[in-house]
Amino acid sequence: xxxxxxxxxxxxxxxxxxxxxxxxxxxxxxxxxxxxxxxxxxxxxxxxxxxxxxxxxxxxxxxxxxxxxxxxxxxxxxxxxxxxxxxxxxxxxxxxxxxxxxxxxxxxxxxxxxxxxxxxxxxxxxxxxxxxxxxxxxxxxxxxxxxxxxxxxxxxxxx
Amino acid sequence: xxxxxxxxxxxxxxxxxxxxxxxxxxxxxxxxxxxxxxxxxxxxxxxxxxxxxxxxxxxxxxxxxxxxxxxxxxxxxxxxxxxxxxxxxxxxxxxxxxxxxxxxxxxxxxxxxxxxxxxxxxxxxxxxxxxxxxxxxxxxxxxxxxxxxxxxxxxxxxx
DNA sequence: AACATAGGTAGCGATTCGAAACCAGTTGTT
DNA sequence: AACAACTGGTTTCGAATCGCTACCTATGTT
Numbered sequence: 587x588x589x590x591x592x593x594x595x596x597x598x599x600x601x602x603x604x605x606x607x608x609x610x611x612x613x614x615x616x617x618x619x620x621x622x623x624x625x626x627x628x629x630x631x632x633x634x635x636x637x638x639x640x641x642x643x644x645x646x647x648x649x650x651x652x653x654x655x656x657x658x659x660x661x662x663x664x665x666x667x668x669x670x671x672x673x674x675x676x677x678x679x680x681x682x683x684x685x686x687x688x689x690x691x692x693x694x695x696x697x698x699x700x701x702x703x704x705x706x707x708x709x710x711x712x713x714x715x716x717x718x719x720x721x722x723x724x725x726x727x728x729x730x731x732x733x734x735x736x737x738x739x740x741x742x743x744x745x
Numbered sequence: 746x747x748x749x750x751x752x753x754x755x756x757x758x759x760x761x762x763x764x765x766x767x768x769x770x771x772x773x774x775x776x777x778x779x780x781x782x783x784x785x786x787x788x789x790x791x792x793x794x795x796x797x798x799x800x801x802x803x804x805x806x807x808x809x810x811x812x813x814x815x816x817x818x819x820x821x822x823x824x825x826x827x828x829x830x831x832x833x834x835x836x837x838x839x840x841x842x843x844x845x846x847x848x849x850x851x852x853x854x855x856x857x858x859x860x861x862x863x864x865x866x867x868x869x870x871x872x873x874x875x876x877x878x879x880x881x882x883x884x885x886x887x888x889x890x891x892x893x894x895x896x897x898x899x900x901x902x903x904x
Numbered sequence: 905a906a907c908a909t910a911g912g913t914a915g916c917g918a919t920t921c922g923a924a925a926c927c928a929g930t931t932g933t934t
Numbered sequence: 935a936a937c938a939a940c941t942g943g944t945t946t947c948g949a950a951t952c953g954c955t956a957c958c959t960a961t962g963t964t
Binding site: 771796797798799800822823824825 | 951952953954955960961962
Binding site: 627628629632639640642643663664665666667 | 940941942943944945
């Protein structure tokens with residue numbers, strides 16, 4: 587990834603620690619997956635994920651706190667709470683899908699019955715990849731770090 | 746995401762639990778990031794990440810065990826060990842970058858000094874997204890689950 | 905030989921997890 | 935109105951994990 591080494595310690599310089607702060611705890615991603623699959627109630631998450639109630643309560647609270655989910659009492663049955671994805675939560679879909687595709691590609695005994703397809707034509711979605719601005723797919727060695735103020739000045743051989 | 750609900754409990758039916766089994770513990774993703782940035786030695790990971798030695802030892806062993814990193818004694822200095830990414834590890838780059846981009850977009854106080862660019866022309870890489878087979882970008886509501894044996898039979902209105 | 909370095913391991917308090925029991929507010933039933 | 939059942943929690947407490955420090959062993963340096 588080029589000769590410029592990132593400063594890994596500086597939290598403000600990389601979004602990864604921030605993302606992990608929100609999504610890095612156990613169950614968080616599985617709760618998110620359940621949310622993407624249409625589950626909205628506490629009992630649904632609990633029974634489908636088999637997670638302890640206190641942990642689920644903690645994680646849902648955390649996701650709400652960080653703006654990934656909203657928490658609203660159900661209008662028709664005030665015992666129920668509706669947890670729904672925010673736009674910020676929906677933005678996690680590429681990351682979740684990439685992780686999932688990696689698990690399916692490299693995991694053992696993964697044989698998914700269901701395939702994620704383009705609803706418009708029923709064709710499976712493409713594997714998540716890194717693309718240049720113009721759409722070319724980029725691999726690890728096509729990438730480099732560049733100071734923000736220098737962006738655009740690079741070229742072949744810059745790394 | 747359509748009316749077909751996934752079976753969330755069945756481990757063999759989804760790669761996400763498998764991915765989280767490997768990468769879901771604390772520090773694993775940050776170690777991976779360090780590896781992508783060229784760090785290969787125990788002491789480098791330790792000092793750059795500020796992680797306790799026993800935990801680091803545990804995580805590195807786990808990543809090696811799962812085939813994300815290789816562990817080889819350094820030829821020139823046999824005290825040193827070289828931890829290097831395997832192809833399976835490199836395959837995690839889109840997932841890591843997607844997570845990171847999410848953190849940068851939605852986190853607080855994220856102001857990265859360095860930008861990931863296409864080394865060929867110095868232009869920033871595109872945000873990670875979900876694409877159809879033909880390259881169209883797809884959003885959450887463009888997606889559906891389909892039984893594997895039915896793939897290709899879908900079409901407008903199938904959901 | 906003496907010392908420093910690299911990569912771990914061991915011990916131990918602090919935190920977190922997780923199973924089960926309990927609780928409060930709402931809804932359904934009689 | 936009385937009572938049971940349901941929903942979304944909180945509390946409790948033992949087990950596992952985290953993380954800091956000290957220590958250990960093999961190798962390299964002087």
